[in-house]
Amino acid sequence: MATAGSNLKLIHVKSACEACRVRELCLPTSLNDQDVSLIDDLVIRRAPLNKGDFLYRTGDKFRGIYALQYGAIKTYGVTRQGREQVTGFHLAGEVLGLDAIDEEIHPCNAVALEKTEVCQIPFHKLEQLSTTIPGLLHNLSKVMSREIKHEEHVLMMLGGTTAEQRIVRFILNLKQRMSKSEVMGYSFKLCMSRQDISNYLGLALETVSRQLTNLQDRDVLEIHNRYITILNPEELQKLAD
């Protein structure tokens, strides 16, 4: 039974790890199939979330980090004045929940923006495993480091720029991240509302709307509802700088 089980796992594993995009955690380095199998055993596949479902809420007990299989999630905090501040959008292949490790409590809300499936990775088990698989520890550090770097990048994007620059950089960033998980041309769907974008970029939602129509009028973008096409990538890149 045990032997059969682990054989089965070796097959099952690859697909699960691949599918759940735990890739970020296991693929980069030289983890062998056996190690990957061990990691795969940890992963808990959760029932799909529908649009508006919460993955977790502020104050929830931390049970593990999450890897997005498909879909999109926004994380946000609520200020004392009741303002919703979006701290990030998370797309397929990305990891979230790392900010909860420290106090074992989620410091923000995570809600699905569309139909979404995630894998839960119990963190303490991952830590345990890290002591036996050295490469895993390093990957874990890298994932967290990347997250820190990304947040700094966001800070740079937000500081001292015009509304137009923010929007443009936001779109370029989204485009780039979506390209990672799917073959894509210059058209894609915005998975979030204008409101969400405004709360992320620190702008009024009207400003977001105006900037988008403005870019459309100048034939840089084409927008139909939430579907967006980049008509002039060079110009868009130029506007970002």
Place this chain on the structure above:
Amino acid sequence: MATAGSNLKLIHVKSACEACRVRELCLPTSLNDQDVSLIDDLVIRRAPLNKGDFLYRTGDKFRGIYALQYGAIKTYGVTRQGREQVTGFHLAGEVLGLDAIDEEIHPCNAVALEKTEVCQIPFHKLEQLSTTIPGLLHNLSKVMSREIKHEEHVLMMLGGTTAEQRIVRFILNLKQRMSKSEVMGYSFKLCMSRQDISNYLGLALETVSRQLTNLQDRDVLEIHNRYITILNPEELQKLAD
């Protein structure tokens, strides 16, 4: 020699770990003296930095993370337009350089704002050690998690707030962090210029200046050059919300 050495270490260690504020990495959990000793062996005490000295620059090879013993460091990136975006201020007892783990290259500049001493902790050695000291791994994760959480907090602070709120929150945050490392009343020294503050908060330096004098006029603060005294903590707190 070996025995004498490790005895010495056991004594030396405590002071070094304590002094270098590697505390964040080792103290929180139940690491025993022996473990602490091992960690201490890693730590490289660097020559003090003078004001304006760089700890590292964008693009530098990553050699390890740094723990601030005393002093202050700002980290910043330079945008394509030449604007300097400050991504953080780091005070005594805090760790920096975590954003370089991923690509083994520092993505930003780190410069001393005053006389500063740091300890360098070679990261790969720390990782090696983590496999044998389970508590260490967890602490490392926590430190990184805290950093991610902090950056999110900064995002929340910057988004959708007035210049006054930003300044007020900035001062409260500084106050709180400085209290951690030194006994302190309501007076302290700003280790950074108005320019730095403005580049951090995404404001014009004139706005920073005006807001500070405004708070002074209303008897919330008292400011002499870079020395600041909080006269009315309750009011300051109220303004932050």
Place this chain on the structure above:
DNA sequence: ATTTTGCATTGACCTATATCAAGGCTCGTT
């Protein structure tokens, strides 16, 4: 002691963006 230099303040003006308000699409529902 005096000059220099960098940093900070203050004022006047202007523009980008927020705010307020109204109306128009779109999609899902009955």
Place this chain on the structure above:
DNA sequence: AACGAGCCTTGATATAGGTCAATGCAAAAT
């Protein structure tokens, strides 16, 4: 097919904060 609820767009107006420019101050250098 018509209805309703969200979302999005558009316009008019107000204002916070940016920009430009001049001056002041204090510590470092000569």
